[in-house]
Amino acid sequence: MQKRNVSIVLRELLDRDRISPTELHRRTSVPQSTLSRILSGKIVDPSDKHISRIAEYFGVSTDQLRGRAAVRADERDPMHSELKDISLWDDDTPVDEDEVSIPFLREVELAAGSGRFVIEESEKASLRFGKRSLRHNGVQFDQAKCVTVRGNSMLPVLRDGATVGVNAGKCGIGDIVDGDLYAINHNGQLRVKQLYRLPSGIRLRSFNRDEHPDEDYSFQDIQEEQISILGHVFWWGMYAR
Numbered sequence: 618m619q620k621r622n623v624s625i626v627l628r629e630l631l632d633r634d635r636i637s638p639t640e641l642h643r644r645t646s647v648p649q650s651t652l653s654r655i656l657s658g659k660i661v662d663p664s665d666k667h668i669s670r671i672a673e674y675f676g677v678s679t680d681q682l683r684g685r686a687a688v689r690a691d692e693r694d695p696m697h698s699e700l701k702d703i704s705l706w707d708d709d710t711p712v713d714e715d716e717v718s719i720p721f722l723r724e725v726e727l728a729a730g731s732g733r734f735v736i737e738e739s740e741k742a743s744l745r746f747g748k749r750s751l752r753h754n755g756v757q758f759d760q761a762k763c764v765t766v767r768g769n770s771m772l773p774v775l776r777d778g779a780t781v782g783v784n785a786g787k788c789g790i791g792d793i794v795d796g797d798l799y800a801i802n803h804n805g806q807l808r809v810k811q812l813y814r815l816p817s818g819i820r821l822r823s824f825n826r827d828e829h830p831d832e833d834y835s836f837q838d839i840q841e842e843q844i845s846i847l848g849h850v851f852w853w854g855m856y857a858r
Contacts, residue, residue: 621684623668624658630675630682634753644755645670676715676748716745719782721763722800722847724807734805736847738762746782754851760786762848764800766809766855770823775853781809782852789846790819798850804843809850819844 631641638656642649647667654660655667665679672682680686721742727733744763751761766779775781783800793799793812801808801821813820818836823829834844 622658622661623663623683624656624661626682626684627652627655627671630677634675634749641671641674644752645674647671674752676752713745715748717748717751717758717761718743718745719761719763721765722783722807723765724805736802736805736807744780744782750852754784756782756784756851757786760784760848762800764807764809764847766853767807770825770829771809772825774824775809776855779853779855781850783848784851785848787846787849790814792846792849793819794849798853800847800850802843802845802847807847812846 631638636644638649638652641647642652647670651660651663651667655663668679668682672679675682678686720738721744722736723739723742724734725737727735742763746761748758751758762783762785764781764783766775766777766781768777771779781798781800793814795813796811798809799812801810801812808821811822811824813822815833818834818839821832821834834842838844
């Protein structure tokens with residue numbers, strides 16, 4: 618039997634997740650030349666820095682990646698992993714090793730009756746996502762947030778009470794992909810809208826355009842109205858009614 622080493626394990630993980638070394642480089646920032654030398658066996662003992670990044674991406678331990686420990690069957694079965702990508706949890710529910718707890722963002726009034734709000738992370742409400750699901754969507758674990766949709770502006774796609782997962786790592790105007798969904802902080806109000814880049818600013822669009830027409834904001838408006846992008850929506854879910 619061939620002795621397992623980092624080259625063999627890495628090749629198996631690439632095959633398992635159906636990604637190329639080029640894509641792995643893009644998602645982990647490990648140099649392509651380093652990945653090529655690992656796969657070819659020219660580097661038999663990669664640095665801990667590179668090993669840690671690769672192991673985190675695939676959801677395995679560094680010992681497993683180096684071939685010193687076996688990869689569990691459920692870690693090697695993508696279909697099994699997808700069955701538990703997301704689930705509700707509370708303080709009494711332990712978080713598995715292959716999961717991460719994602720906090721909700723909420724509106725918090727600065728002072729009772731002031732009418733002024735800020736966006737903060739909830740200390741209680743959260744969802745847990747499978748690490749593999751986040752990795753495959755290019756979301757860093759600490760950059761993932763959840764937001765609750767309110768109102769009818771995003772019907773029929775998102776109903777009142779729907780939950781969206783937000784990648785806070787994509788929060789700049791330059792990150793906007795026209796027509797994609799984004800969570801927005803509009804002077805303390807949480808909003809979820811389609812965004813479009815304009816020569817002079819941005820456009821916010823609702824799916825329910827009959828009741829909620831487009832909103833165009835210049836760069837000056839963005840500053841004056843304290844509009845900021847919280848992140849790109851990478852997932853959503855809601856109960857049927």
